[in-house]
Amino acid sequence: MKTKDKIVLTSLELFNERGERNVSTNHIAAHMGMSPGNLYYHFRNKSDIIYEIFKNYELMVDSYLHVPSDRAIHIHDLIAYLDAVFNGLWAYRFIHRDLEHLLSSDERLRQDYRHFTLRCLEGIQRIILAMEGSGIYRPMEEQQRRSKALNTWLIVTNWMTYLKSIHASENPEEALSRKSIQHGVYLVLDYVIPYLYEDKRALALELQEKYRFDGIAPKPEMSEAS
Amino acid sequence: MKTKDKIVLTSLELFNERGERNVSTNHIAAHMGMSPGNLYYHFRNKSDIIYEIFKNYELMVDSYLHVPSDRAIHIHDLIAYLDAVFNGLWAYRFIHRDLEHLLSSDERLRQDYRHFTLRCLEGIQRIILAMEGSGIYRPMEEQQRRSKALNTWLIVTNWMTYLKSIHASENPEEALSRKSIQHGVYLVLDYVIPYLYEDKRALALELQEKYRFDGIAPKPEMSEAS
C-alpha cells in the first residue's frame, strides 16, 4: 500500500479512537513510525488528510442510498439501508463528533458536506417514495416526506454520539457495543412503523424486535412526578 | 455583578459565538479587559468555567420539563415545552457542538451530563404519559414511550447543529434564523402527530403549520433516480 493511503488509514483510526482534536500530525507520524516531514511530503496540511477521509466516507454512503431499479422495494431493504448506514457511521465516527469544527476550518469540506447532506436527504426521500410505490408506506405529502427524511437523518447521524455521551466510562469500545449501535435501527423503525400499511406492520415489528437492546434509555420510575 | 459571574457570562457568549475549542482563557480575559491572572483567581481552570455554565444550563432545562400538577395537560403545553427547550438550547448552543470533547476532559461533567440526559428522558416520558392520561396521545407500551422520548431527544438536541452544518456560510447568525430554529418544533410535531387521537390531529396540524419554515430541507428533484 502507498504511504499516502497508509496515512489516511492511520489518521482515520486515530481520529476515531481519540477524536480529531486530540490527534496531531506529529501523533500520526509517530504512530506510523515515520517523520513529520515525511507526512507533510504527502499532505500539505492536516485539513487535507481530513478532506481525503471525508471523500472516502462520502463515496461509501453515496453507494448505499440507491433504490433498486430491477425490482420492487421491500421492508428488508429498509433494514439493510439502516444497517449499512450505521456501519458506515461507525467506521467514520470521528466526523460527526466535531463536525462543526471540521466544517469551519475547511471551506471545501463545508460546501461538500452540505451537498452530501442534501443528497442523502434526497436519497432518503426517494426511498420513502419507492416504498409508497410498492405498497409499504401509506402515501404522503411531499412536505411530510421531507420531514421524515430529515428526522431520520437526525436520529441516524446522532445516535452514536448520544450513546457515547450517556456512557459512564470514556472508553468508546465499551460504550458502543455492536448491540447498542443496532438499537439505532430499532429507533428509526419506531418512527417508521405508524406510516406503514396495517398488513406490513406485523412483519416490521417482528424485524424491529431483533434490533432491540435494553439498558440504554432509562427505566423510568414515575415516582418523581411534579 | 460579581467578576466571577461576568466571567461565566462572557465565556458563554464567546463559546457560543466561536466554539469552545476556539476560545482560550486568554481570549476570555482579554475580551473582558482583564488579566489572565485575574481569571485564574476566580477559576482554577477552563473546565471549571465550562462546568459552571453547564450547571446553569442544567438548572434551566430542569425547570422546563414539568407536568402541570393543577390541571390536565394540553397540546399547547407540548408546543410550549418545545419552544422553551429550543430557546434554551440556543442560549447554550456551544455545549452540544463539541459535547464529546467536553465530557472526555471532565469526569464530573460526564457523570452530571449523563444523569441530566436520563432525567430529561424520564421527563419526556412523563409528559407523554400525562398526554395519554388527558386523552391526547393514544395509549402505548412503555417501550414505545421510551423510544419516543429518545427519538425526540435526538431530534431536539441536534437540530441546531444540523442547521449550522448545512449552511453555506460559517456565520451562525445568518445560518440560524429564529424561523429556521423554530422549524425544529415542526419536525418534532411531525413525529408526534400520528400518535394523537384523530380528534386532536386537526388542531395539532394547525399549530404545527405556524412553525413551518421552508428553505431548509432540499426540494428534491426525482430525476436522479437509480
Place this chain on the structure above:
DNA sequence: CTCTTTTTAGAGTATATACTCTAAAAAGTC
C-alpha cells in the same frame, strides 16, 4: 551504472495555550 525523481528523516520554528507567581491595588472591617 548514471542520472533523475520520489520518498524519507530529523532537526527546527513560530505560535498558541493553559496556567503560575509575585506583588500591588482595592475593598471591607473595626
Place this chain on the structure above:
DNA sequence: GACTTTTTAGAGTATATACTCTAAAAAGAG
C-alpha cells in the same frame, strides 16, 4: 486610620501543535 482580606495586573513558563527546511536515502529509467 490601621490592618486584613479580596481582587487585580502583568510578566512569565512549560508544553504542544501545525508546519518548514535541508539533505540524505531509496526507487525508477535509460
